[in-house]
Amino acid sequence: MGHKVFISPSDQTANTYAGGGTTEAIQCGKIGIATKAALEQCGFEVMLLQYATMAEKCAASDAFGAELHMPIHSNGFNKKVTGTRIFYGHDGSEGHKAAKAILAELGPVTPGAPDMVQAYPALYEIRVPKAPTAYIEADFHDVQAVADWIVDHTQEIAEAICKGVCKYFGVEYIAEEEQKEAPIQMMEFEEMLRMHEKALEDNDAGAWSEEARQWAIREGIVNGIGYLEDGTPNYAWEAHVTREQMVTMLYRAIGG
DSSP: OOOEEEEEEOOOTTOBOTTSSOBHHHHHHHHHHHHHHHHHHTTOEEEEOOSSOHHHHHHHHHHHTOSEEEEEEEEOSSSSOOOOEEEESSTTSHHHHHHHHHHHHHTTTSSOSOOEEEEOTTSHHHHSSSSOBOEEEEEETTSHHHHHHHHHOHHHHHHHHHHHHHHHHTOOOOOOSSOOOOSOOHHHHHHHHHHHHHHTOSSOOOGGGHHHHHHHHHTTSOOOSSBOTTSOBOOOTTSOOOHHHHHHHHHHHTTO
16 A cells, blocks of 8 residues: 545635636646646555545544645745745654645746745644644645636646655656646536525534623624524534625624
8 A cells, every 4th residue: 555645725705816817726726636646657556635624534534544744735925925935844844744745846837935844833724633734735826827827727736745755755656658737627616606505504602602602692793504303593604704794794783
């Protein structure tokens, strides 16, 4: 059996790319799927989980027996900074070695600079998984030219990541005979996003927000999105909020 790699693409649907039209979740999902295919071509066992909480992702990584935990993100800051960053836990660790191996392949491919590896032990998906983590931030999506490049180079990014992972594990890299974009279309990603949203449409919520939630219900600010099977209102507390919903709640809150 091959080495086990867990891929955790960004699920940040609100992080819009410069110029609009796509998001970090969509593009990193595509990169993740293409990376999975490239790694499997090289004999790795790969598990990919995108639309889940960080705790769920880390638990799945541990249960899978991952030997490398690999979040895939793109970055954003001030629309000027560029360059690929790969984070790890501590200097000299296995995560550090994996980060350097991946950056050696991915850095020269991505358009921005400077590229660097950096210890970031506080990140949840670095400190929690049992496996060493190489946390990839594939350049900066808030810079127009870089964002456009990321969108157009899914397969190139994925193959570079795969080469770095192969180098880290000492596995021979096997390229596809024909380089092709991963066969994932926008409609499929939209369906994945709908499934993600649907999974949040229930009354699950943290205890820390109980007082605020009850106030919002009592004041008529939040009315829910319908009813659950047992007839109770479905407030969908953990679902994403649209601008329409936000302005409606603000309007109600000021007595409109």
